[in-house]
Each structure stands twice: as C-alpha cells, then as structure tokens.
Amino acid sequence: MHRFLAVAADCASYFEERAAKDSPAQAAFAQGAAAAIQWQALLQSAFPDPFEADALFAQMNAHRHFRYWSVRWHYMAEAMNAWREDEGLLSMEPIGTEADGGLKSTYDQFGYVVVRQLFSEEEVVALKAEALKILAEKGHHAGVFVGLAASSSTFAEAVCDVRLLDALESLIGPDIEFLSDKVVYKSAETGYASPWHQDWPYWKGAHKLSVWVALETASVESGCLKLLPGSHKALAAHDGVAKEGEGFGHRLAEDAIDETLAVSAPCEPGDAVFFHDLTLHASHPNVSGEDRYAWIITYRNAAEEDLTYDWSVAAKVVRGECSRSSSVAEEH
Numbered sequence: 001m002h003r004f005l006a007v008a009a010d011c012a013s014y015f016e017e018r019a020a021k022d023s024p025a026q027a028a029f030a031q032g033a034a035a036a037i038q039w040q041a042l043l044q045s046a047f048p049d050p051f052e053a054d055a056l057f058a059q060m061n062a063h064r065h066f067r068y069w070s071v072r073w074h075y076m077a078e079a080m081n082a083w084r085e086d087e088g089l090l091s092m093e094p095i096g097t098e099a100d101g102g103l104k105s106t107y108d109q110f111g112y113v114v115v116r117q118l119f120s121e122e123e124v125v126a127l128k129a130e131a132l133k134i135l136a137e138k139g140h141h142a143g144v145f146v147g148l149a150a151s152s153s154t155f156a157e158a159v160c161d162v163r164l165l166d167a168l169e170s171l172i173g174p175d176i177e178f179l180s181d182k183v184v185y186k187s188a189e190t191g192y193a194s195p196w197h198q199d200w201p202y203w204k205g206a207h208k209l210s211v212w213v214a215l216e217t218a219s220v221e222s223g224c225l226k227l228l229p230g231s232h233k234a235l236a237a238h239d240g241v242a243k244e245g246e247g248f249g250h251r252l253a254e255d256a257i258d259e260t261l262a263v264s265a266p267c268e269p270g271d272a273v274f275f276h277d278l279t280l281h282a283s284h285p286n287v288s289g290e291d292r293y294a295w296i297i298t299y300r301n302a303a304e305e306d307l308t309y310d311w312s313v314a315a316k317v318v319r320g321e322c323s324r325s326s327s328v329a330e331e332h
C-alpha cells in the first residue's frame with residue numbers, strides 16, 4: 001500500500017480509537033472512521049497508481065469532485081490537521097464548503113459555510129484597491145478598520161451584491177439588514193493571530209451573521225481563519241484576558257480549545273466564509289512575509305427584534321423589509 005493509502009488507513013484507526021472513547025465528539029469520530037474507509041476505497045479506484053501525498057493533494061485541489069467530495073471530508077480534515085502538526089505530513093482542503101451538503105444545511109450543521117469564488121478575482125482586486133485607498137486616507141496601519149461601506153460608495157454597493165444577498169437569504173431569510181463592515185489586515189510586521197472567540201459577546205441581542213471575504217490568498221501561513229465546527233450551538237465562557245493594546249477584549253482562555261477539533265479555512269481571493277455569531281473562530285498568525293487582507297461584513301435578519309447599535313452608522317435594509325416593531329438601545 002503506498003504512502004497515502006497508509007495514511008488513510010491510519011486515519012481510519014485513529015478515528016475508530018477516538019470513537020471508542022466516551023466523548024461529546026464520539027459520533028463524529030465514528031462518522032469520520034466510516035468516511036476514512038470509504039475514502040480509501042475511493043482513492044484506490046480513482047488513483048490506482050502509486051503516488052506521493054503531495055501530488056495527490058495537488059490533484060484533489062484541482063478537481064472539484066474531490067475537493068468538495070462530501071461533508072465527511074470535515075472529519076478527515078480534523079484528524080489530518082492533527083497529524084500534520086505531529087508529522088508535517090499533509091495539508092487538507094477546508095471543510096464546510098457549499099458543495100459539501102448545500103449552503104443552509106452546512107451552515108446549520110457547522111455554524112459556517114465556505115462559498116468559493118463568491119466574488120471574481122477582478123472584483124477583489126478592485127475592492128482591495130479601494131480598501132487601501134480608504135486606509136491611506138484615514139492614515140490607518142495594520143489592524144482592524146471599521147466602516148468601509150460608511151466611507152465608500154464602492155463598498156456601500158458591494159454589501160448589497162446580489163450573490164451575497166442570495167446566499168444570505170437562504171441562511172437568514174428574505175429580510176436582510178446590513179449592519180457594519182471592516183477590513184482586518186495583517187502585514188509582514190503585524191502578523192498577529194486573532195484569539196479564539198465568538199462574535200456575539202461583542203454585540204449581544206439577536207444573532208447575526210458575518211461574511212469573511214478573502215481579498216487575497218489567505219493560507220495557513222498568511223493567517224487564514226480557523227473555526228470550530230458545531231460551536232454555534234452554545235455560548236462559550238470568554239474568560240481570557242487581552243494584554244495591553246491587543247484588542248479582542250472578548251476571548252477564550254488560551255487553553256480552552258482542543259485545536260485538533262478546529263478546522264483551518266484557507267481561501268483564494270473572492271472566497272467567502274459565512275459564519276454565525278456563536279461560531280468559535282480565530283486566525284493563524286501571518287508568518288508568510290506577505291500582507292493578508294480580509295473584509296468582514298455583518299448582517300442581521302431585519303424582521304427580528306434586536307438592539308440598536310451606535311457603531312452601525314451605515315446600517316440599511318438591503319433586501320426585503322424591516323418589520324422590527326421596536327428596538328432597544330444597546331446597553332453600555
């Protein structure tokens with residue numbers, strides 16, 4: 001058995017071993033073990049010749065069918081990510097893509113869904129150029145800048161993009177309100193890793209959905225997102241402490257997450273990660289030496305009761321109507 005199939009076989013026993021233990025993830029591991037076994041069969045029939053793991057991944061990434069094979073890819077990725085850490089073996093495509101099981105069911109199951117190429121590369125080049133212009137005008141350096149749509153007609157239009165709204169409609173319903181957006185940029189000098197957190201503690205009230213759009217390639221090395229699948233079902237204790245000037249005042253304690261259960265979400269320019277405000281997420285540090293720009297847009301269901309927010313200066317209903325009867329001012 002060549003190298004990669006050996007890895008898949010080990011992966012199956014790894015899952016089986018974990019599935020045998022009494023843990024909240026038991027069922028997931030059992031599913032993962034079944035997936036690993038199917039995966040071996042699939043690989044054997046599709047790639048009968050011996051090959052090296054790296055070559056396989058190149059082929060898989062180029063091949064939509066394998067790239068989006070199934071939602072069970074998710075369970076493979078968990079184990080593979082753990083292995084990659086230990087053995088430096090492989091890198092896996094992120095899971096929770098639209099094609100895994102449909103937009104809404106993937107989002108409901110994982111708390112996020114990755115949509116590939118929501119925006120084209122040309123559009124992303126134009127958006128990034130506009131973001132850079134705004135940042136230069138505002139004299140802003142690496143970090144977080146809130147209010148692109150409030151500062152620019154390009155972004156004000158982009159937050160109403162029909163592809164975004166169609167996806168949002170299937171996730172949160174026909175009445176959609178844009179709340180705010182921001183650019184998060186890490187440079188060669190400022191390559192911080194965002195800590196594990198849920199967004200909800202920052203705004204409370206009704207649940208909201210954010211869309212993380214890659215304005216350029218975001219790899220594990222350049223600081224892509226990490227997410228904890230299924231974490232949107234409950235609020236986590238945010239009892240971590242930020243150091244002076246670090247930001248992310250609401251964060252989990254440093255050892256609170258079992259990183260082997262987390263998933264990295266490398267993205268190409270224009271890919272978008274739609275995520276619930278209870279989905280635990282963080283990002284890798286940028287160690288690539290290149291800049292990493294991401295645009296994050298937050299929306300809510302315009303028909304749901306919610307608080308009002310003084311930071312949502314450019315808020316507007318972007319599809320459907322606002323049938324909210326009353327709003328309560330945000331507590332301070």
Ligand SMILES: O=C(O)CCC(=O)C(=O)O
Binds near residue numbers: 199281
């Ligand atoms: O893009 C990143 O590094 C993560 C940003 C993030 O998690 C956030 O702004 O809530």
